[in-house]
Amino acid sequence: AVSIDEVASTLKTLGLDTVPQAPNTYPTLNPVDIxxxxxxxxxxKITGIDAKIVYPLLAWTTKAENGDLQLAVPALRQKDKKADAFAQEIVDKFPESPLIEKPVVKQEKWVGFFFKPAPLTSLVVPMILKSGPAYGFNMNLGLRDPADPAQGRKKMIVEFSSPNIAKPFHAGHLRSTIIGGFLANLYEGAGWDVYRMNYLGDWGKQYGVLALGFDQFGSEEELVKNPIGHLYDVYVKISKIAADEADQVKTAKAKIVELKEKSENTSALEADIKKIEETGVDQQARDYFKCMVDGEEKALGLWKRFRDLSIEKYKQTYARLNIRYDEYSGESQVSEESMETAAKLMAEKGVTEDSEGAVIVDFTKHVKDPKKDAKEMKKLGKAIVKKKDGTSLYLTRDIGEASTRYEKHKFDNMIYVVASQQDLHLAQLFKIMELMGHTDISTRCQHINFGMVLGMSTRKGTAKFLDDILRDVGDKMHEVMRSNDDKYKQVEDPVKTADTLGISAVMVQDMKGKRINNYNFDMDRMTSFEGDTGPYLQYAHARLCSIHRKVSQAVSDIPSDLSTADLSLLNEPHAIEVVRQLAAWPDMFLNTVKTQEPTTVLTYLFKMVHTISSSYDHLQVVGSEREVMLARLALYGAARQVLNNGMRLLGLSPVERM
Ligand code: ARG
Structure with missing residues (x-):
């Protein structure tokens, strides 16, 4: 990183004696702060208005012709002054500055400020080259107390992906994985202490069903080779039997009604039903699951193997997406004790009530102020927290788990990255925590939701597993690459490159729009090198890398520290435009922390790479006169760094060649 002394000395050469630094700003990390x-x-000085009011009003413009930063004069709230006259007064009184041009009045009530190009370049390019992979990130944001770093960092739990064992990894899990991975990186880049958690669906009667199925259809060899796929196959087969049995019972019951009307004998059918109900898959599964709940070693042992082998496999796939977890928790890990404590508390506080043997929460009975929360409570409706037979549910486990996590981690915030189909579930969970009196927990929890993926299928059929999707997109990518024969021959490891590009394709398509929007899983579109796609972003990165490579091959003595190049030579409009955009990256990062939307990053990156790609014809590197060449090399090196930082934040693996 650059030191404050380096910034000070750059500013001194420009004619500023002190480093301008408003409170809570970072002149060594963010050039625009200066x-x-x-x-x-x-x-x-001009207006006498407090800096606290002025500073936050300096905003980015949307159009370059309005300047780099703008000030909405009416927002200064000077009752005795007319905004247009005041804007003019500010402009007239604004002194000559080494950093910015004379400001101008825009649309009567706005003041536009334009950065002087040369000073901006001399601040921004060295800052990027020296900060490297850290440029744009700001580790101070996560400090408990910025004035006293010894107080430590704020803690964030990001719970994401959370697939169900022996069930398909569906689009909702894919999106949770991608978006959750991004959010974890985002908060880490902001200096939070981030804990990545995968909350597996690994508990419930269905794991009794699975165990029975394994007994009948399982293969030890297949299990070890392909645990996720095999367990799913087993589950499908045994579920079919369970469903058939349920059908038989239903048909028999209907038949009994018929026979009874005719006063005929029904005892044979009744015996059939009894047999199924006593010894069928469903009852056996219940019994088996009861053994698991009771902690019987044999039952638990098998289930644990399924779980462990699945996790091992998942770990490999997650690694391809640059994701690792601090903990694989899951519904099975929620202790009975935590659920009992919660149940007691809920009863004590009158949150729950009995309803036909079950325990429920009727939210409509917990309206505090009809004007404010009646509608909300009506929407939340009723929720069961304990079944008639005394067993827990998905919601019950989430209640127990939330308290346990809080006791264990004392997190400042916890994010649940779950599809919007579960909006109601999480809203109920948070409200129950609040009603129980755990407002310390409920106010720290946030549901990050997202829309659906439409038509996600592999070319062989409906997609079931993450690996299939990634393989299929990699294959498709390989095809696309092969269609350009000349280029294809130069790629060193085409299979690996196709794999990386395919993953980028899926991820970028997923993060391009706002999270809440649905999108179509469009294999042709996402793997194209044209348009705002993952492969296009990778191509832009590889091209920037190739510039440095080509220069190194042509010229032998390139200085390792390019920030010493004569940057004043970067005076073409295209170079200046690139610098302006690179300067904005730290602010984009800050903005992303506010929006929690990956599209904030992607929109910026695409705009930036478009600017860069249209600059190439104007800013030749190889073949230019040495000093010019070095300055441009510094510029493109800085651009590469920013693109690389943005891509890593999103969870992509930037490629150097392709
Ligand atoms: N396993 C669940 C599912 O696939 C998602 C879990 C979401 N997280 C939670 N704490 N409820 O639907």
Whole structure:
């Protein structure tokens, strides 16, 4: 990173004696902070208005012609002054500055500020080259107390992916994995202490069903080779038997009604039903699951093997997406004790009530202020927290788990990355925590939701597993690459590259829009090198990497520290436009922390790579005169770094060649 002294000495050569630094700003991390602080200082002198009011009003413009930063004069709230006249007064009084041009009034009530190009370049390019992979990130944001780092960092639990064992890994899990991985990186980049958690669906009667199925259809060899696929196959087969039995019972019951009307004998059918009900898959599964709950070693042992082998396999797949977990928890890990404690508390506080032998929460009975929360409570409706037979449910386990996590981690925030189909479930969970009096927990929890993926299928049929999807997209990518023969021959390891590009294709398509939007899983579109796709972003990165490679091959003595190049030579409009955008990256990062939307990053990255790609014809590197070449190499090196940082934040693996 650059030191404050380095920034100070750059500013000194420009003619500023002190580093402008408003409170809670970071002149060594974010070049635009320097500009905001500088403009604020001048505005305070001119208007006498408090810096605290002025500083936050300096905002990015949407159009370059309005300047880099703008000030909405009415927002200064000076009752005795007319906004348009005041805007003019500010412009007239604004002194000559080494950093910015003379400001201008825009649309009567706005003041536009334009960064002077040369000083901006001299601040931004060295800052990027020296900060490297850290540029844009800001580890101070996660400090408990920025003034006293010894207080430590804020803790965040991100729970994401959370698939169900022996069930398909569906689109909802895919999105949770991608978005959750991104959010974890985001908070880590902001200096939080992030704990990544996978909450597996690994408990319930269906794991009794699975065990029975394994007894009948399982193969030890298949289990070890392909646990996820094999367990799923077994589960499908045994579920079919269970479903057939349920059908038989239903038909028999209907038949009995018929026979009884005719006063005929039904005892044979009744015996059939009894047999199924006593010895069928469903009852056996219940019994088996009861053994698991009671902690019987044999039952638990088998289930644990299924779980462990599945996790091992998942770990490999997650690694391809640059994701690792601090903990594989799951519904099975929720202790009976935590659920009992919660049940007691809920009863004590009158949150729950009995209903035909079950225990429920009727939210409509917990309206505190009809004007405020009646509608909300009506929406939440009723929820069961204990079944008639005394067993727990999905919701019950989430209640127990939330308290346990809080006791264990004392997190400042916890994010659940789950599809919007479960909006109601999580809203009920958070409200129950609140009603129980655990507002310390409920106020720290957040549901990050997202829309559906439409038409997600592999070319062989409906997609079931993450691996199939990734393999299929990799194959498709390989085909796309092969269609350009010349280029294809130069790729060193085409299979591996196709795999990485395919993963990028899936991830970028997923993160391109707002999270809540649904999107179509469009294999042709996402694997194209044209348009705003993953492969296009990778191509842009590889091309920036190739510039440095080509120069190194052509010229032998390139200085390792390019920030010493004569950056004043970067004076073409295209170079200046690239620098302006690179300067904005730290602010984009901050903005992303606010929006929690990966599209904030992607929109910026695509705009940036478009600017870069249209600059190439104007800013030749190889073949230019040495000093110019070095300056441009520094510029493109900085651009590569920013693109790389953005891609890593999203969870992509930037490629150097393709
Ligand atoms: N396993 C669940 C499912 O596939 C998702 C779990 C979400 N997280 C939670 N704490 N409920 O639907």
């Amino acid at each position: 500009y905001r602080s500088h403009i604020t200082e001048e505005l305070v």
